Structures are given as structure tokens and as C-alpha cells.
Amino acid sequence: MYEDNLVIRKERKSLSNVLAYSVFILFTILTLYPLIWLFYSSFKPQLEIIRDAFALPKDPTFGNYIQAVIKGKLDKYAINSIIYTFVSTGLVIFLSMMASFAFAKIKNKATPFIYNSFLMGLLITIQAILIPLFISMTRIGLRDTRTGIILIYVAINLPLAIYLGTEYVKAIPDSLIESAQIDGASYFTVFFRIILPMCKPVMVTMLIFTALACWNEFMLALVFTSSDASRSLPVGIYSFSGPLATEYGMQFAALVIGMTPMILLYAIFHKQITRGFAAQGAIKG
Amino acid sequence: MEKYKKTLIYLVFVLPALAVYLLIIAVPIISSIGLSFTDYNIYKNTAIWTGFVNYIKILTDPVFWFSMRNNLIVILVSVFGQIPLGFGLAYLIYRKLVKRSGFFQAMVFLPTVISTIIIGILWSKMISPIGVIPGIIQNITNNPNYSFTIMNSKQLAMIPIGFVLLWMYTGTYLIIFMANLQNIDPNIIEAAQIDGATEGQIFRRIIVPQLYGVIALTAILAISGSLRSFDLLFAMTGGGPAYYTNLLSIYMYKYAFVNYDYGVGSAVSTVMVMLSIILVIIVRFVQRKLAASGA
Numbered sequence: 197m198y199e200d201n202l203v204i205r206k207e208r209k210s211l212s213n214v215l216a217y218s219v220f221i222l223f224t225i226l227t228l229y230p231l232i233w234l235f236y237s238s239f240k241p242q243l244e245i246i247r248d249a250f251a252l253p254k255d256p257t258f259g260n261y262i263q264a265v266i267k268g269k270l271d272k273y274a275i276n277s278i279i280y281t282f283v284s285t286g287l288v289i290f291l292s293m294m295a296s297f298a299f300a301k302i303k304n305k306a307t308p309f310i311y312n313s314f315l316m317g318l319l320i321t322i323q324a325i326l327i328p329l330f331i332s333m334t335r336i337g338l339r340d341t342r343t344g345i346i347l348i349y350v351a352i353n354l355p356l357a358i359y360l361g362t363e364y365v366k367a368i369p370d371s372l373i374e375s376a377q378i379d380g381a382s383y384f385t386v387f388f389r390i391i392l393p394m395c396k397p398v399m400v401t402m403l404i405f406t407a408l409a410c411w412n413e414f415m416l417a418l419v420f421t422s423s424d425a426s427r428s429l430p431v432g433i434y435s436f437s438g439p440l441a442t443e444y445g446m447q448f449a450a451l452v453i454g455m456t457p458m459i460l461l462y463a464i465f466h467k468q469i470t471r472g473f474a475a476q477g478a479i480k481g
Numbered sequence: 482m483e484k485y486k487k488t489l490i491y492l493v494f495v496l497p498a499l500a501v502y503l504l505i506i507a508v509p510i511i512s513s514i515g516l517s518f519t520d521y522n523i524y525k526n527t528a529i530w531t532g533f534v535n536y537i538k539i540l541t542d543p544v545f546w547f548s549m550r551n552n553l554i555v556i557l558v559s560v561f562g563q564i565p566l567g568f569g570l571a572y573l574i575y576r577k578l579v580k581r582s583g584f585f586q587a588m589v590f591l592p593t594v595i596s597t598i599i600i601g602i603l604w605s606k607m608i609s610p611i612g613v614i615p616g617i618i619q620n621i622t623n624n625p626n627y628s629f630t631i632m633n634s635k636q637l638a639m640i641p642i643g644f645v646l647l648w649m650y651t652g653t654y655l656i657i658f659m660a661n662l663q664n665i666d667p668n669i670i671e672a673a674q675i676d677g678a679t680e681g682q683i684f685r686r687i688i689v690p691q692l693y694g695v696i697a698l699t700a701i702l703a704i705s706g707s708l709r710s711f712d713l714l715f716a717m718t719g720g721g722p723a724y725y726t727n728l729l730s731i732y733m734y735k736y737a738f739v740n741y742d743y744g745v746g747s748a749v750s751t752v753m754v755m756l757s758i759i760l761v762i763i764v765r766f767v768q769r770k771l772a773a774s775g776a
Contacts (some may be wrong), residue, residue: 212578219573220588232598252614301497313507317506319761323730325505325732326734327743329505333742342565348505352505451602473653473657
């Protein structure tokens with residue numbers, strides 16, 4: 197009787213194993229196939245692309261990539277995107293670490309109110325800021341400038357970073373700070389010498405989230421930039437990839453250029469990225 | 482004096498972040514509500530109070546309601562597609578039904594790190610005549626004349642979009658559920674197994690009740706994410722053909738930045754904010770009910 201049960205269980209287990217593997221293999225194919233197709237298609241000349249969508253390139257060419265840079269000005273847009281990502285991410289980490297430290301370790305009656313208003317930003321429908329911000333940025337001359345974009349990127353990424361930072365700093369024991377203060381350390385010394393070095397892990401999480409968000413952001417950059425001098429990579433790629441554009445090879449090359457940095461980043465930091473996304477599930481809004 | 486100094490230091494640490502946040506997020510959101518009651522003109526910089534005219538205009542527009550319908554479809558796909566699927570996949574890994582789970586997890590998650598705009602363009606090419614999807618369907622259905630026309634149907638155009646949404650975001654939920662499953666004490670499950678509980682019972686009675694909080698949280702994330710979603714559809718279809726794949730965000734974008742009607746645009750975004758607040762309150766309410774009945 198008991199043995200029968202065991203056999204049934206074993207059979208069930210192997211059946212569910214097969215099912216589980218099929219599901220995951222299906223997902224793997226669905227993820228990889230479009231990316232592989234895109235990659236090899238980006239080396240096909242225009243005629244080959246139109247003639248047979250499936251075929252591998254017969255006459256592989258780098259022409260599409262050269263065209264994407266020369267005609268599509270992707271190098272310019274990429275530089276803008278790099279600037280936006282680096283500067284905004286740096287500012288977000290620094291500003292939110294400062295605020296997190298104050299929220300967690302300097303007692304003040306205003307903290308719950310201010311902290312909660314930052315948390316509300318996590319659920320904000322970002323479209324609600326588009327029009328008023330567009331109007332005011334136009335009036336003060338910040339529309340279509342790098343400064344304008346960086347300011348916006350910093351603001352929209354602060355809520356998550358401040359949430360992560362504050363929860364992390366809270367867990368640092370007060371006694372550590374108090375003993376430093378008894379030795380005569382000011383809040384600034386405590387912040388730079390104790391808090392920042394201890395917060396490296398959470399700062400890495402902030403860095404990953406903010407960098408991904410800034411590099412990939414599209415809607416705000418679309419609305420707030422119009423000249424080549426300030427356009428970001430996603431807006432640049434979109435500008436010549438509309439449904440009516442026919443330079444397919446160049447579009448494919450541009451898509452590969454746009455996605456490669458993020459795939460590399462994921463390949464290198466997949467552990468931290470996974471942990472960061474898991475932390476998102478711990479938000480108690 | 483000491484207390485005064487402490488407040489000053491507090492302000493030095495908080496103000497830089499707060500100032501940026503207030504100027505870029507808080508003030509615009511409030512002024513957006515104000516703008517929605519005017520006929521603001523950016524060239525003349527004039528605004529006349531028009532009361533509810535903008536709201537009446539959108540609420541009587543069938544395109545607005547069709548965009549709302551599409552937004553609800555996106556929400557349904559997220560809440561009843563991505564979340565259960567992500568949960569299911571996480572559970573398969575958690576119960577160790579597959580080896581190399583790290584690799585599979587990465588494969589499901591990979592689309593999440595790629596820019597949404599790139600994914601939108603990629604899939605628009607995949608389903609276009611130069612893409613592989615029409616060819617694959619021709620082979621499966623043995624119909625060499627097939628062309629991908631489902632997007633031209635007003636009723637069905639959102640189906641391929643729903644598929645891409647699943648493809649893109651399931652990985653996020655897989656990761657979130659994975660982390661929370663790993664927090665469940667394995668001893669509870671072992672004890673239940675010794676008491677003769679079946680796999681199904683363990684799942685229903687032990688695993689799911691422990692995750693009510695996370696499920697509610699992911700639902701909130703999914704709803705607020707779906708309401709503001711813009712990039713994917715804008716890149717994949719631009720809301721077209723006609724308005725068949727419009728979302729509220731695209732509807733708003735077209736009013737404000739194609740027609741330059743900022744008042745109506747603001748009215749749409751105000752409706753979106755209200756909608757997201759209402760939906761979050763509903764999810765919270767359901768979560769409390771569930772938690773109360775589960776305990």
C-alpha cells in the first residue's frame with residue numbers, strides 16, 4: 197500500500213517535471229528567438245531582409261551599423277543617453293542617501309509627512325506631470341536641454357531610492373552613531389564616514405534601478421527633447437523606426453545597439469539586479 | 482539652541498531631494514488639476530476658466546472610452562496573466578521541479594531589462610510582413626496566403642499586445658514571488674508532508690495564504706504600472722490602426738502634444754490619477770477582506 201503510493205508519487209513527480217521543463221523551455225525559446233533573429237537580421241542587406249525573413253545573412257554586412265551611426269546619428273544620441281544615465285544616477289544616489297539618513301537617524305516631527313509624500317511618488321501616474329512641466333520648462337527655457345532632462349530623471353527616480361535607502365539606514369544601530377558623536381563627530385562626519393561606507397549594497401541597488409530607468413526612459417525624453425543635441429538614444433531610435441520607415445537593416449542595427457548595453461549589464465550584475473527587483477516586492481506602500 | 486541646530490542640519494540633508502521632488506513632481510501634479518478646468522493656450526500663455534467643459538468633452542468621446550477599455554485589458558492581463566504566471570513559474574522553481582533554474586529564471590526575466598521602446602519596435606517588426614510571425618503562422622496553419630491582419634480588427638487588436646505584455650513582464654513577478662517563497666519556513670511544509678498533506682493542499686493551505694500580502698502588493702504595482710504604460714504600445718502600434726490600440730496615456734499624448742490642447746490633456750491625466758487611486762483602494766480593501774477571512 198505504502199509502496200504503491202510511493203510509485204504513484206514518483207510518476208506524478210516525473211510528469212510534473214516534464215511539464216515544468218516544457219514551460220521553461222517554451223519561455224526560453226520565446227525570449228531568445230526574437231533576439232537572435234534580430235541580431236542576425238541586422239547583418240542582412242535590405243534585399244535579403246525583404247526576400248526571406250527567416251534566412252541567415254548570405255552576404256553579412258556591417259553597413260547597417262555604419263548607416264545607423266552616420267545617418268541615424270546614434271553616436272550623438274548614445275552620448276546624450278550616457279550623460280543622462282551617469283549624472284542622474286549619481287545625483288539620485290547622493291541626494292537620496294542624504295535624505296534617507298535624515299529620515300532614519302535625525303529625529304524630526306516632519307519626517308512621517310515628508311517621507312510618505314516621497315512614497316506616494318512610487319504610485320504616481322507620470323503622465324500627470326507632463327503638461328504642467330512642459331509649460332513651465334518651456335517658459336524658463338529648460339525644455340530641450342540636458343539640464344532639464346537630468347532634473348526630471350532625478351525627480352522621478354528619487355521615491356524608490358529614498359524608500360530603499362531609508363529602510364536600509366534604519367537597520368544601522370543607533371549606538372554606532374551615538375558613540376561617534378560622543379567622540380565629537382558631527383552629523384556630516386557620521387554621514388560620510390559611517391553611513392555611506394556601510395550603505396554600499398543598497399547604493400548598488402539604487403544604481404542599478406536608476407541606471408536602467410534612465411537609459412530606457414522614453415516618454416519624457418520624447419516630449420522634452422526635440423534637437424539632436426539633447427535627444428536620448430530611445431527617442432533617436434524611435435525617430436527612424438516608425439511604422440512607415442523602410443530602412444529595415446538600419447533599424448535592426450539600431451535596436452541591437454540600444455539593447456546590448458543593458459543585456460551586458462544584466463549578464464554582469466544579474467545577482468544584484470535580481471536582488472533589487474526582489475526588494476521591490478518588499479515595499480509596503 | 483541645540484534643537485534649532487538639529488533642525489537646521491535635518492533641513493540641509495532633506496532639502497535638496499525635497500526641492501527637486503516638489504518642483505518636478507508635486508507642484509506639476511497639482512497644477513495639472515487646475516489646468517484641466519481651463520482652455521490653456523501655450524502661445525498666448527492665457528487660460529480661461531471653463532469649468533467641466535474638458536471633462537464633458539472626453540467623457541462623451543467614444544475614443545476615450547475605447548482607450549479606457551484597452552487600459553482595462555492591460556490591467557487584466559497584468560493582474561490575471563503576468564502575476565499568476567510569474568507565481569506559477571516561481572513555484573515550479575521553488576519546488577525544485579527543474580534543474581538549471583538560474584538559467585531559466587534569467588531567460589524569463591531578460592526582456593525586463595531591455596528598453597520597452599526597443600521591445601515595441603522589435604515586435605512591430607516581428608509581426609510585420611518583413612518579420613517571422615506571419616511566416617510561422619503560414620507554416621502552422623498550412624495557409625501560404627496568411628497575412629497578419631488581426632491588428633486591423635477593432636475587437637481583436639489587443640490580443641497580440643497582451644501576448645507581448647506577458648512576454649515582457651512575467652519575469653518581474655517571477656523574481657518577486659521567488660524571493661518571497663524562499664522566505665517561507667521549509668519546516669512548515671515538511672511537517673505538513675509528514676501529516677500526509679498532498680501537494681495541492683500544501684499549495685492552497687500553506688503557500689498561498691502566506692503570500693496574500695505580496696499578491697496584493699504585486700497587484701498594486703501591476704495596476705499603477707498598467708495605467709501609466711505608454712512606451713510599448715506607442716512604439717509597437719502608435720495606438721493604431723485608427724484608435725484600436727489606444728491607451729489613455731496615448732490618448733492624452735495626442736490631445737496635448739499633437740493637437741496642443743493642454744486643457745483636455747490635463748483632464749485626461751487627472752482622470753488617470755483618480756482611476757489609479759480608486760483601483761489601489763479597491764485592491765487594499767480586497768486584501769483586508771482576504772487577510773481577515775484567512776486568519
